[in-house]
Amino acid sequence: MSQIYLVQHGIAKSKDEAPERPLTDQGKKDVEKVAAWAAQAKLEVREIRHSGKTRAQETAEMFGSQLKPENGVVAVSGMGATDDVNAFAESVIPEKQTLMFVGHLPFLDRFASRLVLNDPERSLVQFRNGGIVGIVESEGKWLVNLLVTPEVV
Numbered sequence: 001m002s003q004i005y006l007v008q009h010g011i012a013k014s015k016d017e018a019p020e021r022p023l024t025d026q027g028k029k030d031v032e033k034v035a036a037w038a039a040q041a042k043l044e045v046r047e048i049r050h051s052g053k054t055r056a057q058e059t060a061e062m063f064g065s066q067l068k069p070e071n072g073v074v075a076v077s078g079m080g081a082t083d084d085v086n087a088f089a090e091s092v093i094p095e096k097q098t099l100m101f102v103g104h105l106p107f108l109d110r111f112a113s114r115l116v117l118n119d120p121e122r123s124l125v126q127f128r129n130g131g132i133v134g135i136v137e138s139e140g141k142w143l144v145n146l147l148v149t150p151e152v153v
Contacts, residue, residue, distance in 0.1 A: 003098040003134065003135075005101070005146070007130070007131070008129050009058075010026075010031040011030065021055050027130065048063055048099075049102070052075035052077075056103055057075065057102075060100075081105065083107055108127055115137075124144070
């Protein structure tokens with residue numbers, strides 16, 4: 001059985017404010033709150049992967065400091081906002097481990113839809129900055145089994 005957690009990065013500054021788009025103070029607070037909840041709920045992940053963009057990296061590192069994944073926090077290619085979710089899914093599905101992916105829309109929405117509906121063009125869930133969507137593979141099917149937003153923590 002595989003478990004995947006998808007996290008949209010926290011609220012980021014605008015490009016005009018900061019071209020690298022780090023998290024805002026509110027974005028940091030939201031992510032810290034959800035990451036602390038995840039640790040308290042004993043979410044276990046083997047590795048946290050992020051897109052490499054500043055806002056995703058900061059978010060991933062905050063989750064990493066709380067969840068302490070065995071294989072750490074790493075940047076990976078293929079998670080850009082408009083990258084090919086089909087190719088990405090095909091590379092991830094065979095891994096059969098618990099992973100967290102921290103990235104951007106529309107990629108995360110399309111990736112979740114690809115896994116659960118086998119159709120990246122049909123929207124499945126409304127992501128929130130700093131929130132977690134959990135998707136589990138069981139008996140050959142992917143199912144949403146968790147949805148946590150900063151507003152409900």
